[in-house]
Amino acid sequence: MTLVGRIAYRTSMFVLAIAAIIGAWELYKLIGPQGGGKFFGVSILPRANNNAMPHVWDMFSRFGRPEVRGSDRKIWVVVLSGAWFSLRLSFVGFLLGSTVGVGLAVLMTRFRIVQRGLLPYLVMSQTVPLIALAPLVVSWGGKLEIGSFVWPRWLSASILGMFLAFFPIAVGTLRGLASAPSAAMELMESYAASWKQTLFKLRFPAAVPFMVPAFKLAASGAVVGVVVAEISTGLKGGIGRLIIEYAREATGDPAKVFTAVFGAAALGLTMSGIVAVSDLLLMRNRPKETTT
Amino acid sequence: MSAVQVVGTSKIFNEGSAKQVDAIVEVNLTVESGEFVSLIGPSGCGKSTLLRLIANLLEPTQGVVSVNGKTAAQARLDQDYGMAFQQAGLFDWRTVGKNIELPLELKGWDKTKRAKRAEEMLHLVKLPEFAEMYPWQLSGGMQQRIAIARALAAHPPLLLMDEPFGALDEMTREYMQGELLRICAETSTTVVFVTHSIPEAVYLSNRVVVMSPRPGRIVEIIDVNLGAKRTEDTRAAEGFFRSITAVREALRGTHADHVAATAIRGVEDR
Ligand SMILES: Nc1ncnc2c1ncn2[C@@H]1O[C@H](COP(=O)(O)OP(=O)(O)OP(=O)(O)O)[C@@H](O)[C@H]1O
Ligand SMILES: [Mg+2]
Numbered sequence A: 001m002t003l004v005g006r007i008a009y010r011t012s013m014f015v016l017a018i019a020a021i022i023g024a025w026e027l028y029k030l031i032g033p034q035g036g037g038k039f040f041g042v043s044i045l046p047r048a049n050n051n052a053m054p055h056v057w058d059m060f061s062r063f064g065r066p067e068v069r070g071s072d073r074k075i076w077v078v079v080l081s082g083a084w085f086s087l088r089l090s091f092v093g094f095l096l097g098s099t100v101g102v103g104l105a106v107l108m109t110r111f112r113i114v115q116r117g118l119l120p121y122l123v124m125s126q127t128v129p130l131i132a133l134a135p136l137v138v139s140w141g142g143k144l145e146i147g148s149f150v151w152p153r154w155l156s157a158s159i160l161g162m163f164l165a166f167f168p169i170a171v172g173t174l175r176g177l178a179s180a181p182s183a184a185m186e187l188m189e190s191y192a193a194s195w196k197q198t199l200f201k202l203r204f205p206a207a208v209p210f211m212v213p214a215f216k217l218a219a220s221g222a223v224v225g226v227v228v229a230e231i232s233t234g235l236k237g238g239i240g241r242l243i244i245e246y247a248r249e250a251t252g253d254p255a256k257v258f259t260a261v262f263g264a265a266a267l268g269l270t271m272s273g274i275v276a277v278s279d280l281l282l283m284r285n286r287p288k289e290t291t292t
Numbered sequence B: 001m002s003a004v005q006v007v008g009t010s011k012i013f014n015e016g017s018a019k020q021v022d023a024i025v026e027v028n029l030t031v032e033s034g035e036f037v038s039l040i041g042p043s044g045c046g047k048s049t050l051l052r053l054i055a056n057l058l059e060p061t062q063g064v065v066s067v068n069g070k071t072a073a074q075a076r077l078d079q080d081y082g083m084a085f086q087q088a089g090l091f092d093w094r095t096v097g098k099n100i101e102l103p104l105e106l107k108g109w110d111k112t113k114r115a116k117r118a119e120e121m122l123h124l125v126k127l128p129e130f131a132e133m134y135p136w137q138l139s140g141g142m143q144q145r146i147a148i149a150r151a152l153a154a155h156p157p158l159l160l161m162d163e164p165f166g167a168l169d170e171m172t173r174e175y176m177q178g179e180l181l182r183i184c185a186e187t188s189t190t191v192v193f194v195t196h197s198i199p200e201a202v203y204l205s206n207r208v209v210v211m212s213p214r215p216g217r218i219v220e221i222i223d224v225n226l227g228a229k230r231t232e233d234t235r236a237a238e239g240f241f242r243s244i245t246a247v248r249e250a251l252r253g254t255h256a257d258h259v260a261a262t263a264i265r266g267v268e269d270r
Helices: A003-031 A056-063 A075-110 A112-125 A130-143 A153-177 A182-190 A195-233 A239-248 A254-282 B047-054 B072-077 B096-107 B111-124 B140-152 B170-187 B198-204 B232-236 B238-257
Strands: A037-039 A042-045 B002-013 B021-032 B036-040 B062-067 B081-084 B158-162 B190-194 B207-212 B217-223
Touching: A003 A056, A003 A254, A056 A075, A056 A254, A075 A112, A075 A153, A075 A195, A075 A239, A075 A254, A112 A153, A130 A153, A130 A195, A153 A195, A182 A195, A182 B081, A195 A239, A195 A254, A195 B096, A239 A254, B002 B047, B002 B190, B021 B047, B021 B190, B021 B217, B036 B047, B036 B198, B047 B062, B047 B158, B047 B190, B062 B072, B081 B140, B096 B111, B096 B140, B111 B140, B111 B170, B140 B158, B140 B170, B170 B198, B190 B198, B198 B232, B198 B238, B207 B238, B217 B238, B232 B238
Parallel strands: B036 B190, B036 B207, B081 B158, B158 B190
Antiparallel strands: A037 A042, B002 B021, B002 B062, B207 B217
16 A cells, blocks of 8 residues: 555544544443442442533534633633643653663663663563652752753653653664564674674664554653643643643533543644654555555 | 685584584585585585684684685675575665665765666676665565675675575576576686585586585585586586486485484485
């Protein structure tokens, strides 16, 4: 399939999936229990009433109305600018995470001993709850002074994005760099190629199929990290802050919080979209077994 | 000056451990410039090991290997040889042209010089219009020709080949043998060639080195007197069959002397 064909295919699958989700949501509202489903006193089914699950069209029409009564700022403008703010932070986190992740993978490939010493700690680092880490990073950042460099508050959120992004990249790249076939390694050796030449002419190209899915995971990880950091540190300006603010108004204006949730989803999709496009570009000249 | 000189060379893997393998023991072999020498023998007799020692991809446990009058290590650094394996081993992410340019790139050649040489090589292997294609768009025989072009791109005086036509069908194989002889004559390249096929060894070679396993060693070196110019008629010549019989006899020797009956199955009789 051509590049354009594949993009069209993926887009139409995406639209279909969205339609299916909307259908499922409205179907549940039709047949689900209004007061929620309880099983031995534990509620396991969400309430299908308009307060807990507003109609999809109510959510969408909410976008067109002002953020607060009497204001002339439409809510879609507020959500969009919040998502844009968080997107930039996520992107910074993603870039930092890529640098750290790829750097660690190269280091671990070069020195076996680093790999043996470091890898268990990398795995362990991912078990630290993000919520606990967020205030720590903010307070460390506040104390940091390097010359005239003042740590901006948003950078803490990006750092947390990086924290979730670097891990899949480090692990995926490490596997990818090791995936070069031994015959190819031997060929490079017969050319008396340096380690660096082998890295850039063989190992990295061979790693691309492993790195692409890792970067996709990292992109969504960066968004999660940033949004959670915004929520738990109360950083103003981003979509995370909007989610908590709007959630407080859920009783009076149930559709409002969903506009922010959609904003967060759009943010995640934009990030993975960027990676998906680079995937198509990077893999366009590789052998194709599947035609999706 | 000899192209390759292997003197009293042994290679023992995992020496001293329970898994010790005497891959080759006390091997002496000299290959003169311009010669075509084949290594043949049952599976596991150390053909690939000997080739890797010449290529300096392995260090000998004992003995000396020299290439072009230098140590094997220096010859590798100077890229005095090119190499081709059973699997063409082209890089999927590079076009055919860029694959051929790889060794030149590593040597630091500039772009225009590289492209010019790649084009020459593509003409040499008779695939001039394939430069912009990707390897996975080519047939196995074409890929192998590209691998040969890559091995010869830097015009090394020596070509080392490990069963390069082993994965090809019989028709393609015979065609490739003819092509290889033509290419090596045009570029006056010395060749050390590992094969499992007796007719292939005889058709291509000035000398056929017969090896036996456990421990790997040379049992006989057979001169093939079929003249310098070999054509399709050579395959029907009486001398061709005489040499095939001689090689087969020598291989029987490897069987009768030391080798368990299973080991000989590694050699094909076609
Ligand atoms: N890296 C290695 N470590 C340990 N043993 C090895 C290694 N490489 C080869 N050997 C052993 O050395 C012996 C010779 O191997 P080699 O690959 O040279 O045989 P060969 O003649 O090329 O066989 P084939 O015809 O099957 O390719 C074998 O017994 C093999 O198991
Ligand atoms: Mg072998």
